[in-house]
Amino acid sequence: MAYWLFKSEPDVFGWEEQVALGDTGGEWHGVRNYQARNNMRAMQPGDLGFFYHSQKGRAVVGIVEVTAPCHPDSTTDDPRWDCVDVRALRSFARAVTLEEIRAVPELAEMVLVKNSRLSVQPVAAEEWHRICALGDTAP
DNA sequence: GCCAACGTTGGC
């Protein structure tokens, strides 16, 4: 079981919208970056991911579960791009902001901190637990 | 709104 982080602009597709998709969830489509795509290819059903609001928000707000392995992205005919399916698992009791994350020395190596542009990224188990604790949320 | 960082494209 691995941990990940999915980034989305709340103005485009926010956590509320993910929650509204219910237990069925949906495709994490629209990724057009090889590194991000490769991360999705490495995912397996049951993996967990943080749902992070970029731009306006800049905080981890929820936890999603990967429900389907990588498959073609239905929003394009380009065979290069595929994606997983995710569903909302639970909301953070308290959103954990990027500012808070940056303030924790143990989280300085997070991809979110080091490479802020990567939209789908791996999260280490220690990082996962630390952030869940910061948000008063079950890991 | 600005700008730095990064990824992609295309000419050579």
Place this chain on the structure above:
DNA sequence: GCCAACGTTGGC
């Protein structure tokens, strides 16, 4: 295969 030009992302 290199590198300049360009486009995009996201923090501030």
